[in-house]
Amino acid sequence: MERPSLSAMGWQLAKDANRTLGGGMASIELMRRSFERRGWLDEPRHALLVAVSRFTPGTNVLAYCAALGWLVHRAAGAAVAIGVASIPGAVIVTAFSAVVAQLVARPMVRAGFAAATLVAAALILSSAWALVRPHVFGSRRVWALAFAMAAAALFASGITPIRVLLLSALFGALSPPREGAS
Amino acid sequence: MSLWLLYGLLLKATVTSFSGMGSLPQIRQDLVVTHAALSDEQLSHAVLLGRSVPGPVGVYVVSAGYLAAGWPGAVVGWVALVTPALAAIPLLALVGRWHHLPRVRSGVDAVVIAGAAMLVPAGLQLARDALLQLGAVIGR
Numbered sequence: 001m002e003r004p005s006l007s008a009m010g011w012q013l014a015k016d017a018n019r020t021l022g023g024g025m026a027s028i029e030l031m032r033r034s035f036e037r038r039g040w041l042d043e044p045r046h047a048l049l050v051a052v053s054r055f056t057p058g059t060n061v062l063a064y065c066a067a068l069g070w071l072v073h074r075a076a077g078a079a080v081a082i083g084v085a086s087i088p089g090a091v092i093v094t095a096f097s098a099v100v101a102q103l104v105a106r107p108m109v110r111a112g113f114a115a116a117t118l119v120a121a122a123l124i125l126s127s128a129w130a131l132v133r134p135h136v137f138g139s140r141r142v143w144a145l146a147f148a149m150a151a152a153a154l155f156a157s158g159i160t161p162i163r164v165l166l167l168s169a170l171f172g173a174l175s176p177p178r179e180g181a182s
Numbered sequence: 183m184s185l186w187l188l189y190g191l192l193l194k195a196t197v198t199s200f201s202g203m204g205s206l207p208q209i210r211q212d213l214v215v216t217h218a219a220l221s222d223e224q225l226s227h228a229v230l231l232g233r234s235v236p237g238p239v240g241v242y243v244v245s246a247g248y249l250a251a252g253w254p255g256a257v258v259g260w261v262a263l264v265t266p267a268l269a270a271i272p273l274l275a276l277v278g279r280w281h282h283l284p285r286v287r288s289g290v291d292a293v294v295i296a297g298a299a300m301l302v303p304a305g306l307q308l309a310r311d312a313l314l315q316l317g318a319v320i321g322r
Contacts, residue, residue: 018236023308025301027237048281051293052274058196058205058266059240067270078271082264089237090244090263094256096231097245111319113234117312124305131298135291144295151296152303161300162200165293172292173285 002039006073009040010080013065017085021113024061026120027085028053029127031068043134045071050131054165062086143175183219185258188251191217192243192262203229203239209246219250238263 004012016030028050035041049067056063062082069081096103103109135144147168154164191212195205206229213220220228228249232242240263247259280286 017238021234021236023239023304025304047294048277048290049274050297051290052270052277054200054293054297056267056270056273057198057200058269059238059263060200061238062240062264062267063270066267067274070271070274078268082267086237086241086260086264089235089241090256090260092235092237093231093241093245094248094253096235097228097248097256107319110315114312114315114319117233117308117315121305121309121312124301124308128298128301128305131294131301135295144291147292147295148299151299155300155303160200161297164296164300168292168296169289173289175288175292 001042001045003072004038004040006076006080009069009072009077010084012038013068013081014084014088017061017065018088020120020123021116023120023124024059024064025127026123027061028064029123029130031064032127032130035068040072041068047131047134054161147172183217183251185251185254187217188219188247188255189258189262192247192259193265196240196243196262197266203242205240205243209243213246213250220246224249 012034013031016034017027020026020030032041032046036043036046049064049071052067053060053064056067062085065081065085066078069077069079071077073080132144132148135141138144151164151168154167155161192205192209195208195212198208199205206225210222210225214222214225225246228242228245231245232239235241243263244256244259247262248256251258277286277290281290
């Protein structure tokens, strides 16, 4: 894995974190694609960062950025990653707060936002597939599908995401280890 | 409302939630119901704005801070938004240290798969909302 410079990492995160609407998972998917394409991140590390971010309180994408930045450049990396991922949106939302409500209510503006949200939804579904793909095509296909279906069923029945994740971690750790694991 | 109190209330909401919008009930309880620093309408505007700008949906906390206390409130909101993310660093170190253990890897795999499974309904819901919104605009 190559190690990008702090500025290259920050610039890439700034671009990926601030060009999607509809939530952090779409941004995370863009980051995964950019970083993997450049050889800055691999699939197992991405999966680890996603797992950590899901267990971190608050906004998942900021936790992902903090962990990614730490992995690459320690404290400076984490600070830069959190800053570039959150400051542009914070500045824009504050400026909008001062003037907006009326602007967002305009039909054409809403249509634009809706179209951008559709793209974000596609990215989220793509992200879900990217995360389960190595398991679905791996040696533990049945195990992975069982976990995915159980998690979806628990979530659909109204159990909070953090409880679903804790149960998954517990049952995952108790299940037979995967082949080839030492 | 003092900025320290505002930070404490927003941080309480962000640190006890596990998704961008998960902090909303606590923020409403504290800022709208208990301290009357915001109206329900203002909070709705903050949420709408949070979903309308690039970046994390949780950024609505910054808008809520601004509407409660102006520019200093926006800064406080941003600090409350990013503070919990720092917890990812010790968590990463902890998981990274034990990740070579088969049972830890298995647990992490299960969390990744469960997280991905829960993304599907969220993505579909987002797509449905967007299509409804487009339909409403086109139908006018």
